[in-house]
Amino acid sequence: MDSKRTRQQKREMGAGQGRFLWRLFLLGMAIACAFTPGRRLAAQTPAPPDAAVTSAPPADPNASAATRITPGCLLGVTVTDEPKLTGAFLVEASGNIHFSLTDSDGGNRQAWTVGVSGKTTDEAQIAIAAALKTILLAPEVRVVIAKLPRLKIEVYGPARKTGVLELPLQSRLSDALAACRYQSEAD
DSSP states (O other), X not given: OHHHHHHHHHHHHHHHHHHHHHHHHHHHHHHHXXXXXXXXXXXXXXXXXXXXXXXXXXXXXXXXXXOOOOTTOEEEEEETTOGGGOEEEXXXXXXXXXXXXXXXXXXXXXXEEEEOTTOOHHHHHHHHHHHHTTTBSSOOEEEEEEEOOEEEEEEOSSBSSOEEEEEETTOOHHHHHHHTTBOTTOO
């Protein structure tokens, strides 16, 4: 009778160890999936496949690689595989752009700013990637100047083109006169 009990206890103990090993295996797989390179460390529900994907605007043709970012610039930021962090960002007067991430429930929100004023797009790309390393393992970031700030002027009087004109920020009075096609012989 004692041998029967011990066999049964051994079977039950073996079954318990099997369940423990199976749970340990599943836990290991979940951890391995969570720390795959390029994945978020924070648990967030991915966007449904039919959700609209945000894209960054194209580069301004007047901006070059050496162009410095100034307040009023519109930056196109693309973060690979992260549509919530991809889009158009306006550089504020303080020289910062703001990022925000929210989970699908809206209960978990992270927001931060990155200073980009006075930097080239390559320097801004490095600064943004460094800020994203707190959330992403290996962020791949691309930055373009989508729109340079413009100087808005109103022209009235002896000109062929009157109304509101947009000129580059470094424009002079002579540039404004040429843009509105000033007529010195007018009334």
